[in-house]
Amino acid sequence: MKRFKVFFNIEKEEQWLEEQLQKGYRCTSISGLGIYTFEQTDKQYVIRLDYQDYLSKQKFAEYKGIYEDFGWTHIRGSRLSGIQRWQKEDNGQNEIFSDRQSRASYYKRLMNYSLWLGMICLAYSFMLYSDSPLYHEGLWSMEGSLFWKALLFETPFVLLKLLPALMAIVLGSSCYKAYQKYSMLKNL
Template sequence: MRKFKFFTNFDAEEKWLNDMARQGCRLTRKTMLGYEFEPGKPDQATIKIDYRPFKNREDFEDYRALFEDSGWEHIAGTKSSGYQYFRKANRQGSEEIFSDVDSKAGRYKRLSDMWATLAMTFVPILAALISTGAIDAGVLLDPQSLYYTPGLWELQGADFWRAFLFETPFALFRGLTLLVLPVMTVLYLYFAIQANLWYKKTIQGGSFRR
């Protein structure tokens, strides 16, 4: 079973995953677009999340072993995914996977840095495309320029609607193509800011609400 969700707050994500476990849905995999579950018995699970990507397999395995020794089973996440999911394996395990507030807040800092890095990689590409005219911001003020049919706007009646409806899907595709990089850059910056806010609030021991 797949569920499509996106969270900017680890506490809210953990609560949702714990609720899913209580409904008999066992997390098996986290993807870019959501989560994969397999059916099982309702489980009063305690699931916690860390964000930590690794450059090599050895460090990743050492990381997993460290948590397993503390009573936490690694249930989802890969060496390069960043998102790591743990389930409390026994009652003797600690209630938290983090030893202090700084380490708990650190996952938000790493997540914020990741989103900011992604956004910054798009900025020079976006600037180059705008400066060379490959992306024309003026089309947002003049959507008619996305239609290439000669004399389209001088046509009337059935001839106009036939040509307009035929080209509209192509015009929409051109417009969406122009917006992909700007929209992705803004989204990544927004996610970076959100993660940084959560980092500061976790450090301060307060709460931040969207």
């Protein structure tokens, strides 16, 4: 089974993956373009997502080594920075974090990541929108059906142009959610 999905929020992705696994699937691969491949299985699997900043080759090998010793299989994740996806057979020990401190620092990493990516999107949006207006200027002087046709034609491009701003909003809200969880764990 193949599914195409795009996520801007790591916890939503984890949730969705867990739902697929609960239906009796296991994930076999995730491509960079957002194609998730599953196969049917009699066994019950669990999937957990971790976030790590840049890791050197050596550190990445150590990171993977420890998880693999615990029975996790690395599905996808780049050592340069990003989301690490881990899957394993359900055996009762299904969490990747076993104490409050490590769960709090996971949310802190997530918070910083969304913050930076969000800022980049925001800066990029400003550059994009200050250079040129969203719609072609000549559009507003057109009349009748020509105006509507031109508007219809341009709108998809405008939506595309708005994408970085939308991403900045989504990332901003992920950052805030991660911050809430982080401060809750921190102040318990």
